[in-house]
Amino acid sequence: MAEVPDQPLIACHECDALYRRERIPDHARANCTRCGNLLYRETPGAMGRCIAMYLSALMLWVMANAFPFLSLKVGGLIETDYLSSGGWSLWQWGMPELGALVFLTSIVFPGLTIIGMLYLLIPLRFGQVPPLRGRVLRAVTALEPWSLVGVFFLGTLISIVKLQDLATVIPGLGLYSFAALLFAYTAARASFEREMVWPDRPNLLNSERTPDGQLVGCHTCGMLHGDSAHRCVRCGAPVHHRIQDSVPRTWALLAAATLMLIPANLYPVMTVTKLGRGDPNTIISGVIHLMEGGLWGLAFIVLFASIVVPVAKLLTLGFLLVSVQNASNWRPRDRTLLFRVTEVVGAWSMVDVFLVALLAGLVSLGLLATIEPGLGATFFGAAVILTMLAARSFDPRLIWDRADFSGTVHE
Numbered sequence: 001m002a003e004v005p006d007q008p009l010i011a012c013h014e015c016d017a018l019y020r021r022e023r024i025p026d027h028a029r030a031n032c033t034r035c036g037n038l039l040y041r042e043t044p045g046a047m048g049r050c051i052a053m054y055l056s057a058l059m060l061w062v063m064a065n066a067f068p069f070l071s072l073k074v075g076g077l078i079e080t081d082y083l084s085s086g087g088w089s090l091w092q093w094g095m096p097e098l099g100a101l102v103f104l105t106s107i108v109f110p111g112l113t114i115i116g117m118l119y120l121l122i123p124l125r126f127g128q129v130p131p132l133r134g135r136v137l138r139a140v141t142a143l144e145p146w147s148l149v150g151v152f153f154l155g156t157l158i159s160i161v162k163l164q165d166l167a168t169v170i171p172g173l174g175l176y177s178f179a180a181l182l183f184a185y186t187a188a189r190a191s192f193e194r195e196m197v198w199p200d201r202p203n204l205l206n207s208e209r210t211p212d213g214q215l216v217g218c219h220t221c222g223m224l225h226g227d228s229a230h231r232c233v234r235c236g237a238p239v240h241h242r243i244q245d246s247v248p249r250t251w252a253l254l255a256a257a258t259l260m261l262i263p264a265n266l267y268p269v270m271t272v273t274k275l276g277r278g279d280p281n282t283i284i285s286g287v288i289h290l291m292e293g294g295l296w297g298l299a300f301i302v303l304f305a306s307i308v309v310p311v312a313k314l315l316t317l318g319f320l321l322v323s324v325q326n327a328s329n330w331r332p333r334d335r336t337l338l339f340r341v342t343e344v345v346g347a348w349s350m351v352d353v354f355l356v357a358l359l360a361g362l363v364s365l366g367l368l369a370t371i372e373p374g375l376g377a378t379f380f381g382a383a384v385i386l387t388m389l390a391a392r393s394f395d396p397r398l399i400w401d402r403a404d405f406s407g408t409v410h411e
């Protein structure tokens with residue numbers, strides 16, 4: 001390791017193991033030998049495909065917003081709603097925080113992510129460097145975990161099934177566009193790689209390498225720095241050896257999330273009023289209603305997303321924190337995998353919040369039926385956000401800090 005060859009050095013995002021980026025065959029993937037995380041892959045034409053997918057996603061995003069999303073038909077009465085109706089109705093019911101949360105995560109953040117990506121990739125494709133490249137990449141990286149297109153779509157499907165006994169549901173062009181948007185957006189994200197943004201500034205280390213070999217990877221763009229760096233020289237993001245105060249911060253967020261889950265389960269998440277008779281539903285009673293109605297699959301999804309996932313997530317993060325605090329050597333690879341699953345699955349709990357928003361937005365059939373969102377939904381939304389923040393403040397590299405082979409380059 002005396003001198004650095006011309007292959008860029010990269011650090012595994014999850015465990016900080018160092019590698020040289022080498023040419024691998026087309027369509028191959030390079031995974032971290034220590035923790036199993038994907039390091040990079042070689043996909044011919046990935047950039048062109050990524051741009052094409054984001055362009056389609058942008059077009060579909062506009063269509064999903066412009067055309068009617070769902071219509072409800074009861075007798076001679078037809079009510080048509082748009083994608084934005086859910087968030088807006090929560091606002092009108094006097095729950096602006098929850099309305100804003102739904103509006104931002106289902107419409108605004110996905111839209112901004114798509115536009116930001118196109119802003120970066122289209123000029124680079126033609127050899128131009130877009131202004132404020134680092135700043136835009138940081139913004140997009142920060143927004144992406146909060147763009148919940150897939151979760152919202154699942155919420156839509158559940159609401160359609162739930163509404164079957166109340167009215168005839170007619171999907172609109174907006175809904176079909178949204179479904180297609182989900183595919184385009186997922187494909188675009190899957191073909192994106194951070195190094196696409198820096199064709200002119202590869203991750204090459206030279207004089208920056210400190211003698212004791214302690215290197216810090218930028219969490220936004222992957223650039224490696226010496227121990228003394230505070231800001232990434234490439235994208236400008238703050239660089240930390242480990243996320244600061246990761247353990248106490250994650251504990252605090254977990255505690256807050258646990259507290260929020262109590263009122264979330266005690267207060268009703270919505271009140272269904274049919275022909276003048278009100279029926280408040282908590283999360284649990286909603287699941288029981290679905291079971292009584294014979295909708296077992298749906299009951300299972302809601303039970304899983306709203307109860308099993310949040311509780312499992314709290315327990316898992318708590319377990320990981322205790323293991324890190326005790327400097328445990330126990331199966332670091334499995335613990336990293338556990339964290340990765342927790343991080344990915346967590347956002348799906350939002351499905352219940354989206355469901356409430358959609359039902360409240362759709363069902364305002366005057367005297368026939370209304371669905372009023374309840375305080376439980378706000379507490380539940382807060383609990384989901386807090387657990388997502390907790391997962392993001394946990395630094396999986398802490399799991400590996402006990403391992404004695406950090407700082408060596410894996411060939």
Ligand SMILES: [Zn+2]
Binds near residue numbers: 012016017032034037
């Ligand atoms: Zn790794």
Ligand SMILES: [Zn+2]
Binds near residue numbers: 235237
């Ligand atoms: Zn960076």
